[in-house]
Amino acid sequence: MAERYTSDLADVLRWVEDDPELGGGEIALYAFSFSTWVALSVLRRLDRPPAALVCDSGPMFDIGAGLQHFARVRKPTLPEAQRGGAGHAVYRSCFSLLCRRMLAVRNWPPDLSGTPTRLMFVAGGQDQVVPESQIAPVADRYARAERWTAPNALHMSALRFDREEYQERVLTFLTGAFAHPTRRSEAAKDG
Known part of the structure; x- marks a missing residue:
């Protein structure tokens, strides 16, 4: 997107x-x-x-929930400090926030009413x-x-x-x- x-x-x-x-x-x-x-x-x-x-x-x-999910899936590959507790919570929040900002998603899913x-x-x-x-x-x-x-x-x-x-x-x-x-x-x- x-x-x-x-x-x-x-x-x-x-x-x-x-x-x-x-x-x-x-x-x-x-x-x-x-x-x-x-x-x-x-x-x-x-x-x-x-x-x-x-x-x-x-x-x-749900893009936000999806990004949070992707962050959880990636958990085993993260440095130990980011695999659990507050470290992982901060990682998930930052990952989701940065991705949503980068994607700049608005009006999801898109209105395709005029599209055949x-x-x-x-x-x-x-x-x-x-x-x-x-x-x-x-x-x-x-x-x-x-x-x-x-x-x-x-x-x-x-x-x-x-x-x-x-x-x-x-x-x-x-x-x-x-x-x-x-x-x-x-x-x-x-x-």
Whole structure:
């Protein structure tokens, strides 16, 4: 969600959509974990958004709680003074505060009411990093979004642990997204 990454992704999407080999066709965006925040945020910036966005293993609804969680997950790698008690509490607070300040997040999740992009959210049923309980409220914010929890998956591993159902669900979703034109393909016809 940081400005640099969001603007970089917007530039890449504009470059791809202007590629003559695409021929005005549709594109999909596939994001994992941290990149799901950026991918969801970038949709508001694009004149011709992609037809579909698949968010796998993210994003979290409660950013502050998510950052606190990431700080706890990192606990074993910290110096001993920051692994417990007041040292860890100070570390978690500073980590969360600095990250939120750096990200400068406002109005999360973003309002995408005018965006035709179809959304799919995939959570891992065994994900300890970004649990389904954090992804569900983001997905539920968008009435047309599809949401699926891969029952055996850890973080970013649904394709590995729930392969057949993952492939079926994602390919069906993408087929549907490409079957229904968005403003992007309509703009290409008008242009």
